[in-house]
Amino acid sequence: MRIPRIYTPQSLTEATLVDLDDSAANHVGKVLRMQAGRELILFNGQDSCHFNAVIEHSDKKRVTVQINNKVASSNESPLAIHVGQALSKGDKMELVIQKSVELGVTEITPLWTEHCDVKLNAERMEKKLKQWQGIIISACEQCGRDVLPVLNPVVKFQDWIGSVNADEKWVLDPRGHANQNTPATVNSAVIAIGPEGGLSQDEIEQACDNGFKSKLIGPRVLRTETAALTAVTLLQSQWGDF
Template sequence: MATTRIFHPEQLIAQQALQLSDSAAGHVARVLRMRSGEQIHLFDGSGGYYSAILTDVAKRTVHVQLGDHVQTHNESPLKVHIGQGISRGDKMDFTIQKAVELGVSAITPLFTERCGVKLHADRWQKKLAHWQQVAISACEQSGRNIVPEIHKPAALENWVSQPSDELKLNLHPSAKFGISGLEQPTHGVRLVIGPEGGLSDSEIELSKQHGFQSVLLGPRVLRTETAALTALTALQVKFGDLG
């Protein structure tokens, strides 16, 4: 049985004793019903993890004793930053979760012409915190020890115009070549994905003006969440550590 992995939001130090965060304590004590003496792995997002022993488990508080730091090397050699058009319902959660499992480095939710999600500013802060927690949970499940950042939502025109040395890609059904025809990127990849309904012609043209080249995924039209994950998988197979 796999050892339970828990993210800790503060810096960890070998051999220290500490109290888990409220959410982590609730998960360990009330969901998993773990007991004192059992082992977990803790990571703080800086790389590697710490073995830890539960020393005191109560309903609302859990204390642990850390062991030594264990260095791991399971991050993809390919850095991919996805600009994802914001989608409705739980589709955005799904895209973030699976992209983290597939090794994405960062995600920026994008406001586009066909973005159908509209929230007040205070609710966007809550939504962003929720998306970051989705990424954390995906790291706990998948064994990643570095948590990809979910950046503050941005307008597509602002994101595509950011200075970057990354290989800039946009998916388009009329592109002349696919990901297999790309040259090895030297500074990672910046990939823009449209929302439900895709990017408008003017947004595609704007992306081209800022150096994004169109690539083809295949002959079939894919949903926004399928397109993001298919493209990321293809990039990891071609340049990263999948396959």
């Protein structure tokens, strides 16, 4: 039986008895219905490690676990990838975030762009950010990552392109170049992906003025969510751990 991986933001120390935070306790006690004696893997998203643990007590209100040994993990990519994803309709944004985490990205920034057709007020945006953070946590629990990727607040495309730094910076463009000179070694990369309607020519030019390469990834026009995940895969294949 697969041992469930559970995220908890609290401090974790070997050979200690702790009560899980409300969210983790609810997931363990109510959703998974795990009882005393069951094994867990706990991580707090801050270090490249997790902890083996055993449930000491479990009910609908409280879950107490015995934390045993600390285990160092080594599945973080050597390539730091920052994805700037334009806000998209429906579940496209959720898909990009979830799969980007599985593919090993380290940072995600939602972007307001010229052709964004998503209308959210401040309250709804705050709810969206909490939802996306939950998706990141669930994806880390599922794929075995112990370090949570950073989710940044939503920012305007023009402000973002001038603030990010990396060894390699791509702006995805169906009119861009497929073959470009690339360095042999890259430690960090940033990719900018437009919404369903794509980035405007002015936005692409602004990105290039800020050191981005106008990048074509294949002969077919990809949907925004497909483009993001394809670009991450290419980066991981060339400089990461694929």
